[in-house]
Amino acid sequence: MFSNQYIQERLSKVQRLKELGYNPYTNETDRNTTIAKFANVNSDVHDLEDRRDEKRIYTVAGRIKFFRLMGKASFLKIEDESGILQIYVARDNLEEGFYNTVFKKNVEVGDIVEVTGFPFVTNKGELTLNVSKLTLLTKAISPLPEKYHGIQDKELRYRQRYLDLIMNSEVKKTFHTRSKIISLTRRFFEDKGFLEVETPMMHPIPGGANAKPFVTHHNALGVDRYLRIAPELYLKRLIVGGFEAVFEINRNFRNEGMDATHNPEFTSIEFYWAYKNYQDLIEITKEYFEYLFDHLDLPKLLPYGDLEIDFSEFKQIPLIESLSSIGGVPEDVATDKDKILAYLKERNIEVEEGMNLGQLQGELFDEFVEDKLINPTFITEYPVEISPLARRSDANPDVTERFELFIAGKEIANAFSELNDPVDQLERFEAQVAAKDSGDDEAHEMDEDFVRALSYGMSPCAGQGIGIDRLVMMLTNQHTIRDVLLFPAMRPESKEVIAKELEEEVEKKEN
RNA sequence: GUCCUGUUAGCUCAGGUGGUAGAGCAACUCCCUUUUAAGGAGUGGGUCCUUGGUUCGAGUCCAAGACAGGACACCA
Numbered sequence: 049m050f051s052n053q054y055i056q057e058r059l060s061k062v063q064r065l066k067e068l069g070y071n072p073y074t075n076e077t078d079r080n081t082t083i084a085k086f087a088n089v090n091s092d093v094h095d096l097e098d099r100r101d102e103k104r105i106y107t108v109a110g111r112i113k114f115f116r117l118m119g120k121a122s123f124l125k126i127e128d129e130s131g132i133l134q135i136y137v138a139r140d141n142l143e144e145g146f147y148n149t150v151f152k153k154n155v156e157v158g159d160i161v162e163v164t165g166f167p168f169v170t171n172k173g174e175l176t177l178n179v180s181k182l183t184l185l186t187k188a189i190s191p192l193p194e195k196y197h198g199i200q201d202k203e204l205r206y207r208q209r210y211l212d213l214i215m216n217s218e219v220k221k222t223f224h225t226r227s228k229i230i231s232l233t234r235r236f237f238e239d240k241g242f243l244e245v246e247t248p249m250m251h252p253i254p255g256g257a258n259a260k261p262f263v264t265h266h267n268a269l270g271v272d273r274y275l276r277i278a279p280e281l282y283l284k285r286l287i288v289g290g291f292e293a294v295f296e297i298n299r300n301f302r303n304e305g306m307d308a309t310h311n312p313e314f315t316s317i318e319f320y321w322a323y324k325n326y327q328d329l330i331e332i333t334k335e336y337f338e339y340l341f342d343h344l345d346l347p348k349l350l351p352y353g354d355l356e357i358d359f360s361e362f363k364q365i366p367l368i369e370s371l372s373s374i375g376g377v378p379e380d381v382a383t384d385k386d387k388i389l390a391y392l393k394e395r396n397i398e399v400e401e402g403m404n405l406g407q408l409q410g411e412l413f414d415e416f417v418e419d420k421l422i423n424p425t426f427i428t429e430y431p432v433e434i435s436p437l438a439r440r441s442d443a444n445p446d447v448t449e450r451f452e453l454f455i456a457g458k459e460i461a462n463a464f465s466e467l468n469d470p471v472d473q474l475e476r477f478e479a480q481v482a483a484k485d486s487g488d489d490e491a492h493e494m495d496e497d498f499v500r501a502l503s504y505g506m507s508p509c510a511g512q513g514i515g516i517d518r519l520v521m522m523l524t525n526q527h528t529i530r531d532v533l534l535f536p537a538m539r540p541e542s543k544e545v546i547a548k549e550l551e552e553e554v555e556k557k558e559n
Numbered sequence: 560g561u562c563c564u565g566u567u568a569g570c571u572c573a574g575g576u577g578g579u580a581g582a583g584c585a586a587c588u589c590c591c592u593u594u595u596a597a598g599g600a601g602u603g604g605g606u607c608c609u610u611g612g613u614u615c616g617a618g619u620c621c622a623a624g625a626c627a628g629g630a631c632a633c634c635a
Binding site for chain 2: 054057116117121123138139156168171172176191195197204206258277278304308309462515528540
């Protein structure tokens with residue numbers, strides 16, 4: 049795999065270094081500060097009389113990003129996670145012969161080096177480390193992409209994220225923010241008294257959402273298992289068991305299409321809260337956003353592409369009302385099945401035969417309302433037909449105590465007061481099973497153990513799921529989920545396919 | 560799944576109407592001790608995504624396929 053001419057060149061340098069007695073992959077490092085700290089501590093060197101202080105000696109390390117060789121001296125830029133620093137390497141400051149035979153000939157852009165020296169400021173005014181000792185820590189045998197344009201090819205950036213991270217520092221920033229958001233989320237819920245739990249990712253029955261699961265196989269048990277599509281049913285079992293506030297931050301897997309907002313595996317937080325209802329969830333969600341904005345130091349008017357999202361106010365509108373007030377669907381249409389069908393038909397929107405009123409209202413919402421919800425908006429009171437796990441409203445049994453939060457036209461959270469009537473739950477599962485039998489392959493499956501759990505009594509509670517990836521997209525102004533996932537799902541590279549085919553052929557022959 | 564666009568050197572990109580494959584950076588050989596995408600002289604480097612087809616001749620035209628990006632559909 050290293051047949052490329054550039055790699056061959058670099059491999060011969062590795063060989064040469066070994067012959068000269070230098071280990072090109074040494075483990076012995078003496079770094080005693082980071083680049084950011086070096087810059088910070090020595091910012092006063094600008095003001096010193098001769099703009100240097102030979103008594104301050106530091107050892108920093110990093111990857112060479114720029115290499116400007118000018119005969120007997122060179123300027124390089126090295127980068128560590130904290131920042132980038134210029135170093136000045138002059139022949140006469142180093143051990144005799146090192147500059148010409150080792151450094152100049154064998155060290156290049158991409159290599160990771162450690163340097164020791166003192167700070168000074170160049171004629172052009174840049175704080176620089178004057179090197180008295182340079183050690184090659186790691187020889188890179190693949191060359192880095194071009195220094196000015198960097199790496200542009202999206203495919204390369206996703207497949208070889210390490211290269212993207214080396215070349216594009218703003219990418220690192222996005223993932224720092226992502227990490228912070230997850231950590232803040234964890235802290236927020238812990239501070240509220242929630243217990244973090246981990247429930248199975250391999251489910252005997254996929255449940256808790258309408259989605260197609262991935263299937264895998266357990267050899268010892270001889271049974272298929274499903275990668276979870278949601279942790280919901282397990283978390284509610286824990287509420288039955290007596291935990292009163294639990295949350296889980298982790299991956300879900302859905303065997304569906306991929307696009308700018310869907311990756312086959314994605315991260316969510318789900319939390320369940322006993323003796324609370326969906327109104328309490330609305331309040332805690334607002335508080336959660338406050339907390340995030342505060343700790344991430346974000347302005348309440350947040351740019352998102354061409355949009356500007358105003359996070360200072362979260363609106364709250366019942367779904368039916370949103371159809372007319374936001375979607376422009378006449379009120380008498382929105383509550384009448386036949387009129388909705390006619391309304392959709394007039395606009396050339398096809399829907400499946402036999403949809404019930406609630407499902408049609410859902411269609412209207414998706415079609416006419418969803419993209420218009422730019423500023424954070426809670427849509428409440430979902431029809432019971434499209435909310436198989438939510439509790440009915442006591443005031444109006446046609447709708448559920450549920451909301452979804454929309455920002456920038458995208459669903460960010462889904463929450464409801466949980467259904468805890470075991471008989472109602474059983475009947476809803478049965479309806480889902482019937483739907484599945486008549487061809488809806490995303491309808492829920494019967495989960496008898498879950499119904500059994502409810503039969504022991506689950507305290508009234510409310511639960512919510514928040515899509516962390518989409519949330520990170522909003523808060524970091526990214527427009528595809530791939531840009532907030534370190535390693536987004538990609539089709540196999542053609543090489544992989546060929547290798548696999550070969551492997552299979554060999555297997556056939558062996559058998 | 561559908562439609563549109565793209566795939567040329569390690570990277571970023573050029574290559575009217577078909578006629579021996581180009582630049583910058585990077586690499587290699589030199590010059591150069593305060594540079595800023597350092598500069599100067601020279602050299603090497605290609606499965607033009609793949610497979611077919613049309614043609615005397617294909618990076619270029621046609622077809623199929625692969626991968627990617629975007630839009631739509633599906634989906635929470």
